[in-house]
Amino acid sequence: xxxxxxxxxxxxxxxxxxxxxxxxxxxxxxxxxxxxxxxxxxxxxxxxxxxxxxxxxxxxxxxxxxxxxxxxxxxxxxxxxxxxxxxxxxxxxxxxxxxxxxxxxxxxxxxxxxxxxxxxxxxxxxxxxxxxxxxxxxxxxxxxxxxxxxxxxxxxxxxxxxxxxxxxxxxxxxxxxxxxxxxxxxxxxxxxxxxxxxxxxxxxxxxxxxxxxxxxxxxxx
Numbered sequence: 001x002x003x004x005x006x007x008x009x010x011x012x013x014x015x016x017x018x019x020x021x022x023x024x025x026x027x028x029x030x031x032x033x034x035x036x037x038x039x040x041x042x043x044x045x046x047x048x049x050x051x052x053x054x055x056x057x058x059x060x061x062x063x064x065x066x067x068x069x070x071x072x073x074x075x076x077x078x079x080x081x082x083x084x085x086x087x088x089x090x091x092x093x094x095x096x097x098x099x100x101x102x103x104x105x106x107x108x109x110x111x112x113x114x115x116x117x118x119x120x121x122x123x124x125x126x127x128x129x130x131x132x133x134x135x136x137x138x139x140x141x142x143x144x145x146x147x148x149x150x151x152x153x154x155x156x157x158x159x160x161x162x163x164x165x166x167x168x169x170x171x172x173x174x175x176x177x178x179x180x181x182x183x184x185x186x187x188x189x190x191x192x193x194x195x196x197x198x199x200x201x202x203x204x205x206x207x208x209x210x211x212x213x214x215x216x217x218x219x220x221x
Contacts, residue, residue: 016045024059025070029078032166036082038138047075047166051173052180068170075166080159083141087154090145098142112142119143127154131161 019027028050035041050071053059059067090098098112119126119140127149130140144154173180 012042013045016041017049020046020049020053021058025074028071028074032075032078033082035138036079036141037085038141043075043079043137043165044134044169047071047169048173048176048180050075051170052177054170055174055177068174072163072166072170075170076159076162079162079166080155083138083158083162084151084155086138086141087145087149087151090142091148092145095146098146112139115139116143116146119147124149124153124157128157128161131158132165137161137165 016031019031021027023030028046031041031046032043035043035046050059051068054066054068054071057067059071061067062070095112115130118130120143122129124144127140127144131137141154141158
């Protein structure tokens with residue numbers, strides 16, 4: 001089982017590395033956006049690798065802005081935009097829509113109940129603090145939307161918490177250098193769960209697209 005998990009980790013890490021190498025800052029933005037909308041993309045990998053690339057000069061500067069700052073802006077902004085989309089799902093879709101579609105983005109009724117309980121107990125400030133908790137950091141957007149929290153306050157708390165989280169990850173990737181993947185050791189349990197879930201989502205999407213393509217071909221014939 002451990003060899004299977006290791007294989008999944010290596011696969012997803014390689015996909016993330018490829019996306020960032022090919023598209024630089026837009027790739028960082030896109031990956032962190034996906035995490036923000038609850039897809040199982042491990043920010044630990046995305047931002048730590050961005051930190052490593054910044055250290056080794058493999059990310060370009062722009063208008064005199066250092067790569068490490070550009071990576072932080074891209075990652076934090078992408079994640080905040082994704083969080084805003086998740087907030088909108090809770091705000092406009094309500095509980096029925098969340099319970100219906102949440103299973104596709106690893107959000108089941110139990111997880112929703114836990115994040116709602118956290119939000120109700122600690123109030124709006126939980127939006128900030130939860131951004132510093134691996135895996136569950138993205139789910140808080142849903143109960144915030146359900147509670148119709150003031151959006152301006154939500155996005156500010158989200159962005160500030162995300163900037164802190166991403167800064168830590170970038171710094172760790174920066175100081176670890178070529179051994180940046182060792183960061184996974186610090187987030188072992190959380191990262192393995194997220195990466196395994198990411199692989200499951202990739203398989204599901206491939207399956208659905210294959211079925212859709214097959215149905216179209218059958219209809220066409």
